[in-house]
Amino acid sequence: MDGWVGAWTGGRAAVHVGNVADFNEQFFAPGMDGAQRARRLRQAHHYACLAACYSPEPALLVLPAEVAPEWTDWLARELEWGPVEVHRGVAPGSTVARALAGRPALRARIAGLGGPVVHWGRTADQGEGPELAAVRRYESKAAAHELFTELAPAYPDVHVPAQECPGGRGRTARRLTARAARGLTTVLKSPHGVGGYGTVVVEPADLFAAGGGRALLRRLVRTEVLPARGGLLLEEHVDPGPAARLRDLTYDVVVGSDGAVHPVGAGVMAVAGTRYQGVTVGPGAVPDAAAGTARRFALAVGERLAAEGYRGWFDVDFVTDRRRRLAPTEINLRLTGPAVAFVLRERLDRVRGPGHLVRTLDAMPLGARLAQEALHDHLDRLRPACARLGVTLLPLIPTAGHDPEPVVGLALAGTDVEALDAAQALLAAANHALAGMFEALR
Structure with missing residues (x-):
């Protein structure tokens, strides 16, 4: 089988191991206390429910949470x-x-199947070597920025935002304050982070309202937006201007076991602040010009990663500027939320015919806390309404519906963006209406 599917699993049913927590743990910041660590692991286990869709067809799933x-x-x-x-x-x-x-016994069962085994990401228990070394290097937003800066001169439609690492927290606070005094918005980043953790956009008004740079940093640590220790990066904020609808883009790539680089596709991400919420992929989701630029640049990144020994899935995330240039912001050397959307699109195109758009919604709020059985019944009642819109409803993350802030992860598949928009609005309204279930008890 040609293309990224052949490079990923050879088109065979695969074992999917939901090791999101394992991957994230490699990059936990020093000084993280036990309670915060436990929260991070629980959140990662919710996200590991996406393991069902790590490849187009699973043979065996290893899920950390009870589903x-x-x-x-x-x-x-x-x-x-x-x-x-x-x-x-x-x-x-x-x-x-x-x-x-x-x-x-489970380890023996996985080995005995003899097929491909795919993980969320590479970790030390899978063996040391060049692939893990590449992960450790380029998951750093500083190292990724260095690579982007080296490659960008060959791509006139790519603009790499300026980045600096001031050193200690005191110097970082002073540089933040100085930039704010000049009216500059700054993207403040921990070198490592996932899903938006460790990244925050600092507007001048936010800094001065907090009482200055030092006070702002203390508040961001207290609210677990930033780690308590370690260096921080200051990055130029890219103003999207009229390109705001296509503010956040991603391009996914697979590096095969032979080092060949295979394009997967472009997606437009939904991002709230700096937190990834989902993606839309498929025909027309990203304009051809932007998709082409993202493809060329991501493949150049892939060639470099392959040369350093990386094998597997990765993506490059971009933001767009006022001139519609793409500004690369990070490399994710692992599976990602968008990867699941691409896998679903591939599978649906294969079993139902080509032309699918897929939108993933990783954390749709629920108006009430629901156990999994009740959440299933709630979604099942909405399935016919989505079908009447020409949209297939797929539940992806069902384990967070009983959290203090309950959410559910879903995917929507159809053939036009308007239908996806309508189904998303229907689901959002129905989820919000769950709060009415408990009005009589108040």
């Missing part, structure tokens, strides 16, 4: 999977690697 079988049954029907063996709830309060270390 109801109705969820995977729903996906299997819509995506026409063959039999899927599901191992759920394997790592409550721990990482998948530590959990598997105590489950030799």
Whole structure:
């Protein structure tokens, strides 16, 4: 099989290991306390539910959280999977690697299947070597920026934002204040972070309202936006101007086991502040000019990563400036939320015919906390309404519906953006209306 699917799994059903927590743990900031660490692991286990869609067809799933079988049954029907063996709830309060270390029978079962095994990302338990070294290097936003700066002169439609690392927190605070005094907005970044954690946009008014740079940094640490220790990066804020609708773009790529670089596609991301919320991929989601620029630049990044030994999935994220140039902001050397959208699109195009748009909504708020059974029933009632709009509803993250701030992760698939917009609005209204279930108890 040609293309990225052949490079990723050879077109075979694969074992999917949801090791999001393991991957993230490699980059936890020094000084993180036990309570914050536990929250990060729990959030990662929610996100690891996306493991169901790490490739177009799973043979076996390893899920750290406890999930109801109705969820995977729903996906299997819509995506026409063959039999899927599901191992759920394997790592409550721990990482998948530590959990598997105590489950030799499951390890033997995975090895015995003999097919491809795909993980969220590379970790030390999979072996040291050039691939993990590349992950450790380029997951750093500073190292990624250096690579972007080196490559960009060959791409006139790419603009790399200026970046600096002032050193200690005191000097960082002074530089932030000096930039704010000049009226400059700054993107403040921890060298490592996922899903928007460790990144914040600092407007001059925000800094002065907080009482200056030092006070702002203390508040951002207290609210767990930034880590308590370690260096910080200051990056030029890119003003999108009239290009705001296409503010946040991504381009996904697979580096095959032979080092060949395979394009996957471009997507337009939904980002709230700096937090990734979802993506839309498929025909026309990203204009051809922007998609072409992103493709060329991401493939050049891929060639460099391949030369340094990286193998697997990665993406490059961009923001657009007022001149519609693309400004690369980071490399994610792992699977990503957009990767799931591309996998779903590939599978739906294969089993239902070409032309699908897929939109993932990773954290749609719910108006009430729901156990998984109740959440399933809620979504099942909405499935016919989405179908009447020509949209297929797919539940992706069903485990966060009982959190203090309940959310659900979903995917919508259809053939035009207007239908996806309508289905998203319908779901948002129905989710919000859940609050009415408890009005009579007040």
